[in-house]
Amino acid sequence: MVHKIIKLAVTDVRFPTSLEQHGSDAMHRDPDYSAAYVVISTDVGLRGYGLTFTVGRGTEIVVCAVEALAGLVVGKSLEEIISDFRGFYRLLTSDGQMRWIGPEKGVIHLATAAVLNAVWDLWARAEGKVGCGADPKQIVSCIDFRYITDALTEQEALDILMKAQEGKQQREDQMLKEGYPAYTTSCAWMGYSDQQLKQLCTDALNNGWTKFKMKVGADLEDDIRRCRLIRQMIGPDNTLMIDANQRWDVGEAIAWVSRLAEFRPLWIEEPTSPDDILGHAAISKALAPLGIRVATGEQCHNRVMFKQFLQASALQFVQIDSCRLGSVNENLAVLLMAHKFQVPVCPHAGGVGLCELVQHLILFDYICVSADLNNRMCEYVDHLHEHFTSPAVIRNACYMPPKDPGYSSEMLESSVHTHQYPEGDVWKTLLNK
Amino acid sequence: MVHKIIKLAVTDVRFPTSLEQHGSDAMHRDPDYSAAYVVISTDVGLRGYGLTFTVGRGTEIVVCAVEALAGLVVGKSLEEIISDFRGFYRLLTSDGQMRWIGPEKGVIHLATAAVLNAVWDLWARAEGKVGCGADPKQIVSCIDFRYITDALTEQEALDILMKAQEGKQQREDQMLKEGYPAYTTSCAWMGYSDQQLKQLCTDALNNGWTKFKMKVGADLEDDIRRCRLIRQMIGPDNTLMIDANQRWDVGEAIAWVSRLAEFRPLWIEEPTSPDDILGHAAISKALAPLGIRVATGEQCHNRVMFKQFLQASALQFVQIDSCRLGSVNENLAVLLMAHKFQVPVCPHAGGVGLCELVQHLILFDYICVSADLNNRMCEYVDHLHEHFTSPAVIRNACYMPPKDPGYSSEMLESSVHTHQYPEGDVWKTLLNK
The missing domain is CATH 3.30.390.10 (Enolase-like, N-terminal domain)
Structure with missing residues (x-):
């Protein structure tokens, strides 16, 4: 037809x-x-x-x-x-x-x-x-390798996908049963009061969340107070990530985040300009001794930029975005490059529709590319799902694989x-x- | 008022x-x-x-x-x-x-x-x-230093401008008398026939042009033929530049340009993606032994990208654009960074209005920043100037400083x-x- x-x-x-x-x-x-x-x-x-x-x-x-x-x-x-x-x-x-x-x-x-x-x-x-x-051949046929062949050739991409055919069915079954691990950003937006933050943490913990992200970067004393608060709320064993949304210059990022090291954030996200590959590399190098890694990608605008972030060891978590990159086609290129460079992918989500779309990509990454859940999780924000005909489903802080045919991108007409x-x-x- | x-x-x-x-x-x-x-x-x-x-x-x-x-x-x-x-x-x-x-x-x-x-x-x-x-203080007050302080601080910018106050008047007088050196791209667009190319080269030589740029990258045999033709036309002592407009991947760029080395191009322009800083660095390194340098910038989208191109030694000519960067404000930042890294600025022009605008920037660069004409020239394309109220004036293959107040950006109403x-x-x- x-x-x-x-x-x-x-x-x-x-x-x-x-x-x-x-x-x-x-x-x-x-x-x-x-x-x-x-x-x-x-x-x-x-x-x-x-x-x-x-x-x-x-x-x-x-x-x-x-x-x-x-x-x-x-x-x-x-x-x-x-x-x-x-x-x-x-x-x-x-x-x-x-x-x-x-x-x-x-x-x-x-x-x-x-x-x-x-x-x-x-x-x-x-x-x-x-x-x-x-199938692997069809997948690589969707990817434009222009400008990335110095990092990943079509043949290498095909080899990665062929290798991951092994165990694919088990991983698919596992995902259908357990879902894909998620973290929440809903508790600690910049504009929320401490009271609101505490209440949202309590609720999230009760709902089984173990990984939390908070916004930082406007005021250092505020950040220290809020980091302390959230670390107290979630305890020493749960995971905390912090996100500055491009607020700093390179030197400032290193100095500021060093002051927050005592709260043991897993990563600092978007410490500086999304275009600054070499800046992120410098920040990564400076923060590594403190055990803090660098995550970025939600405003990384194409595969050529991601290629360089990987080549320069400028990030330790790849945050693909389902709507910033050129759809599934370009995201496939980035997932495969990340696998080649052995850097985990932890997608950006939230907003409106991003959770719905990106869950497909990260499930694909696990089932068909990386075969690895180590250090991997997908962002989740609990907003605006009610406007979609097939909203993302979270169970025990995991994304449950979508069941309806399609890319989960249809909104309610009303x-x-x-x-x-x-x-x-x-x-x-x-x-x- | x-x-x-x-x-x-x-x-x-x-x-x-x-x-x-x-x-x-x-x-x-x-x-x-x-x-x-x-x-x-x-x-x-x-x-x-x-x-x-x-x-x-x-x-x-x-x-x-x-x-x-x-x-x-x-x-x-x-x-x-x-x-x-x-x-x-x-x-x-x-x-x-x-x-x-x-x-x-x-x-x-x-x-x-x-x-x-x-x-x-x-x-x-x-x-x-x-x-x-x-004055220097007012100039730096126009620049947003966010994301570039690891390469250039406000104080460093001010110091550069203060230092260039010396000899400013002489350089201004010199420019009014001699103009700023230009090169022409009008002879060898991709779509022109060999006959057209020959005729245009003859005309340009008669008009005093000594520096010529041609488009390459569609077909290697064509490029070899056209390079040979233009080198014959302009002779061994005039300058030839070649421009691929982002046509290649990194390895391809190195192989292709190596084949054109016998025609002694001064630079290869835009060999690959304008976003690929590390790619340009690799190409620069590979072509240096052949005496060919790398130029890029017309699609370099902001000061953060230029900063990295400079930090990574990824270009040897900085091609600012008066309309791609955030106006004079951001171009000032790039001129000052280029000076600090001691890389010459050779602006992109042509199109419609680009010559009119960018002549102001390059005159500023010479008079107030670099004080140097070595390895410097501004692109010129002989099209569409008739639509401006104060069109760029070329004399002896040099831009003559504009005389009317303003940024030469007014088009004829008609x-x-x-x-x-x-x-x-x-x-x-x-x-x-």
Whole structure:
């Protein structure tokens, strides 16, 4: 059966999360979790849903970029796309005119992610699958190896995937039974009071969480007080991670984090500019003696940057993002490079829809690439799942594998309708206040 | 006198350059040189003009981004902005919601450049100046040192500028008399025939040009033939540079350029991904024994990337861009870092308006920063200057310093009107064909 794509629609969907400081950090004080939400329709009635995550203002720019890409998608069939998915990826990312405003970064790459996420969703729905089904050859055929062959060749990628065929079924069964380990960021956003933080920790501990992330970087004394508080709450054996959201310069990062070493954070996340590979390498080197590692990636904009972070030993945890990189295609490249460099992947999630999407990627990583759970966990934030038709399911602080065919990226029609910006009811009410 | 900004207008202006293959290279086969063109108006009638360069499709996305930034500009006075220009720069680049879709890269950063270029133009017009007037303290107050203090501190920047006060007047006089050395890219675009290339070289030699750049990277045998042809045309003593516009992976770049070594190119420009700092470092190291150096920068998206290119010895020529970096503010940071690392700056120009704008930056570099012309030259492309009210002036293959107050960024109203996309007459005719 051929699925011809006859329409691509995109919507600016925003949730007023800033009203309650959900998601607030040292650099994003008032995020309104948002998405450029894409629906592609085929001539046989099947649809694919995709999105990229944004934090409010500027979503309309990404929507505009999706509209600019639509012409490259509409009129193609799904079968045509997947028969040369690498070529289709490059068609979108290397358009001779549009690549100038990227290339493969910022708005145009976020838009590419939204569009391609919808294509992957369509593909999975058309095949009635949830992921992991594709064979190694088909998987590598989706990856654009341009600019990364000095770190990973197509043959090396294929070898990794072939090797991981062993034990695949057991790992799949294990995941269906136990789920994939997660950590929570919901307890300690920057804008939360100490009281709120304590209550949320108590609740999370009762729900079986053992790994906690808190936001730091605005004020050192505050950070010390809050780190002490959360370490007291969670005890010495649970895991604490800290996240500065790019707040510091290199020297400042080293000095600041050294002051927090007594609270034994596993990692410092985004200590400085997401573009600063050599800076992260310097920070990694300076903090290693303190037992603190460096994590980054949620704003690492493409596989070329991740390649260098790995080559330079600039990170010890790879935080892929399902919507910042060019969809599954580019995430596959990064998962395979991370495996080659033996650096664990701990995906970025939260926002809106990121948990839903990235769970597929990390399950794929375990089942088909790394075969390893050591030092690995996936972020979880308990917000906005109710807007999805197949929300992520957490049991005992683990992601339970999704059951519905697709990429879990479909939002409820009513949610989209109400949160459309600025004409949805939620925004009409807020903007008229 | 206070100049309050009361309006910001932005226009999508496109020139159908692809019709004649002007500007074609290995990655951009059919560029239509374009601009998101910004006009800011003040309550006292003075205007500032700014732009960012694009190559056709996607310009509408940058226009959308400029509109999103407008709210941060309109209502402010010029005096308020320049009294804390660093703060204003950060207001635009670090908006808590919009930074997510950058930060400081791609569409949103191109838009920032267009807006800030207009502010600099307004400032120069308000003071009746052409540049170089500002004192060292005021200059450093325009620079956001965030993320670069490990390479250049504010004090170091100030010291460089203070030191260059010596001999400033002589260099200014020299520039007014002789101009700043330029090279031409107009002879050897990828899409030009050998016959066209020969004719253009002959013309250029007759006009006094001694430095020539040609496009390579699509086909090795073609490149060898064309390199041989151009070297024959220009003779052994003139300078040849080659430009691959990101066509290769790292190993491929080294192998391909080695084959062209016999034609003695001074540099290979953009051999690989503009994001690949470590790749450029490897290429630099491999080509050094052949006497070929590496140039890059036109798509280097911010000061953090340039910092690393310098730290890693990944380039031997810094090619700043007046519209890719965050206007004069960020270019100042890069000029100062380049000086500290003792790497010559040879700006990217061409496109539409880039020559007009960047001549100010390179004159500033010589007069106020580097005090050195050794191994330095500014790109020149002989297209589309007729659309500007103060077009760049070339005499004896040198840029003659601009004489009109401002940033030379004002386009003719009639040009803007006719080339507006898609409603201008030029496009109405082309699109109805």
